[in-house]
Amino acid sequence: MSYLRIVLHHLAKDLKLEWRSRDAITGMLFFSLLVVVLFSFAFDPTAAVSRQIAGGILWVAILFASVTALNQTWTRELRNHVLDAQRMAPSPASALLMGKVLANFIFVTFIQIVLAPLFIVFYNLHALGQAWLLLLILPLGTWALVMNGTFFAALGLRTRNRELLLPLVLFPISIPALLAMVEATTGILTGDVDPVLWMKLLAGYCIIFTTVCVLLFETILAAE
Amino acid sequence: MMKKLLWLWGAASVAALVWGTRLALFVAPTEATMGNVQRIFYWHVPSAIMGLIFPYVNFIAALVYLGLRRKKPAGALKADALALAAAEVTLVFVSIGLITGMLWGRASWGIWWTWDERLTTYLLLWLLYVSYMLVRRFSSTGQTHTLAAVISVFAAIDVPVVYMSIRWWRTQHPSPVFFGGKDSGIDPSMMPAFLWCLLGWAMWGVFLLCLRYGLERRRQTIAYNTALRAVEVGLEGNA
Numbered sequence: 001m002s003y004l005r006i007v008l009h010h011l012a013k014d015l016k017l018e019w020r021s022r023d024a025i026t027g028m029l030f031f032s033l034l035v036v037v038l039f040s041f042a043f044d045p046t047a048a049v050s051r052q053i054a055g056g057i058l059w060v061a062i063l064f065a066s067v068t069a070l071n072q073t074w075t076r077e078l079r080n081h082v083l084d085a086q087r088m089a090p091s092p093a094s095a096l097l098m099g100k101v102l103a104n105f106i107f108v109t110f111i112q113i114v115l116a117p118l119f120i121v122f123y124n125l126h127a128l129g130q131a132w133l134l135l136l137i138l139p140l141g142t143w144a145l146v147m148n149g150t151f152f153a154a155l156g157l158r159t160r161n162r163e164l165l166l167p168l169v170l171f172p173i174s175i176p177a178l179l180a181m182v183e184a185t186t187g188i189l190t191g192d193v194d195p196v197l198w199m200k201l202l203a204g205y206c207i208i209f210t211t212v213c214v215l216l217f218e219t220i221l222a223a224e
Numbered sequence: 225m226m227k228k229l230l231w232l233w234g235a236a237s238v239a240a241l242v243w244g245t246r247l248a249l250f251v252a253p254t255e256a257t258m259g260n261v262q263r264i265f266y267w268h269v270p271s272a273i274m275g276l277i278f279p280y281v282n283f284i285a286a287l288v289y290l291g292l293r294r295k296k297p298a299g300a301l302k303a304d305a306l307a308l309a310a311a312e313v314t315l316v317f318v319s320i321g322l323i324t325g326m327l328w329g330r331a332s333w334g335i336w337w338t339w340d341e342r343l344t345t346y347l348l349l350w351l352l353y354v355s356y357m358l359v360r361r362f363s364s365t366g367q368t369h370t371l372a373a374v375i376s377v378f379a380a381i382d383v384p385v386v387y388m389s390i391r392w393w394r395t396q397h398p399s400p401v402f403f404g405g406k407d408s409g410i411d412p413s414m415m416p417a418f419l420w421c422l423l424g425w426a427m428w429g430v431f432l433l434c435l436r437y438g439l440e441r442r443r444q445t446i447a448y449n450t451a452l453r454a455v456e457v458g459l460e461g462n463a
Contacts, residue, residue: 155371159363168358169375172351173382176389201389212381216374219290223367 006091010099017076018107024069028111032065033118040122050123055185058119059178063145066108067167070149073100074157083157086221093218097150104146105139112138128191137188137195140202141181144209148173151213155220177205230434237427244420252417261331266417268324270425272346275317278429279349279380282310286376289369301444304369307376309436311356313429318350345387352379 001009018024039057043049077083086096119125127134149170156165180202187193248266255262285307292300325343330336337343356379360372 155359155374156362158367159359159371161362165359165362169355172348172355173378175348175351176382176385179389201385205385208381208385212378216377219370220374223370 001091003092003095006095007098007102010096011102014073014100014103015106018103024072024104024107025110027072028065028069028107029114031068032061032111032115035061035064036115036119036122045123050125051128051189052186054119054123054125055189056182057123058115058185059141059181061115062108062112062142063171063174063178065111066104066145066149067170069107070104070146070153070170071163071166073104073150074153078157093221094214096221097154097213097217101143101147101150104150105142108142108146109139112142125189127189129188129195131188133188133195133199134185137181137184137199137202140199140206141177144177144181144202144206145170145174147206147210147213148177151217151220154217158223173209177202180205230431230438233427233434234431237424237431240420240427241424244417244422244424247417247420252414253411258332261328264324264328264331266421267425268321268328269418270422271317271324272321273422274425274429275314275321275346275349278310278314278317278433279353279383281433282307282314282376283380285310286373289373290377293370300369302441304373305437305440305444306433307373308360308440309433311353311372311376312436313432315350315353315357316432317425317429318346318353322346322350341387345383348386349379349383352382 036057039061043053045053074083077086087093149166152169152173153162153166156162156169159165180198183193184195184198184202187195187198244266248263252263252266254260255265285303288303289300289307292303325346326336329338352375356372356375359375360368363371
């Protein structure tokens, strides 16, 4: 089987599992909704203020929400020793990672599609820059978070306190990506800053860390 | 013999630090604009430099560990002990750099902290090494070394990216004092104090590194012997 087909098999399996339980999506959706509501209570923003802070709130909400789902993503492979079977399988280890990353990417993108209208309503948003660029920034930012997040969730899989360890490792490493996402989004909402520079940084971050994750995943999976 | 040499080295590093601090406090001229406050420079810059050198030791040791892990497990364990020692020494120096920097910033800029390129990168370096230590602490015995080595690789890649990104963002920290162009550099009369402090902190760092390395190697030996004994007991039990 070609590499791509193995990835698609993993993806199909993860989508099917999620379709049957809907745990990750429901959890993330409600969690991010709560964060959005809580922040709007905490800041009580007017239209002008909300343009300044909405980018940050959106990404922090997505970051927190995806951590809740990412913590679960490998745990379901532990049941019935599925992960041990995966380790013995002759297929390349990184295909397993890519399948999971794609699945998580789809879940988080779904959350964003649902969350976006709510966000616009709650924060009275009206972008002053080129709003269509958000269609590039959102997938790039999501990819950066999900790629590293899935990798570190696998890294923390057999550690004590693994639920706690994921954010502790993921947040520091994601700081440049988070800065780029927030700056680019705020730039579009306020129309003050040119977001292209930040999008380039984000794209570079995605390329670099996707490469590193794919290269090192086998080491993580086989760590004993 | 090694032990005596090490303690001699430690004593020499303390002596160098004492001498450097004496030069810094009493001999070096008072700086024109900042006055006596500037004297913290003689501790801040050397420890900041050391905080940027020891991560390389950690990174290289981690790469060696990942390379040797399968072929020469015994050599790989040495590399891992070195990586751990370097990570802890890094944390010490970065903490000193951050604290002295904050004190100096409060006195000369009027603020404790600002999110500029070098401060933010340096804080991130600190955060990354704290999470490195946490991964080591939380992971179960067999896989600690590998997981930590992977984190170390990620940290090494992340720091330059952060530096670039914050550079685009904003900057307040003075541009590099050394090798920073024509007008950079300090007055020659300040040089002896600075160099002695740099030497003292470097020697002190190496001293700590060796001590911690020796400690970790002993811990590894004990863990190895305990595991071996457990296996022997198990075999005798079966016989």
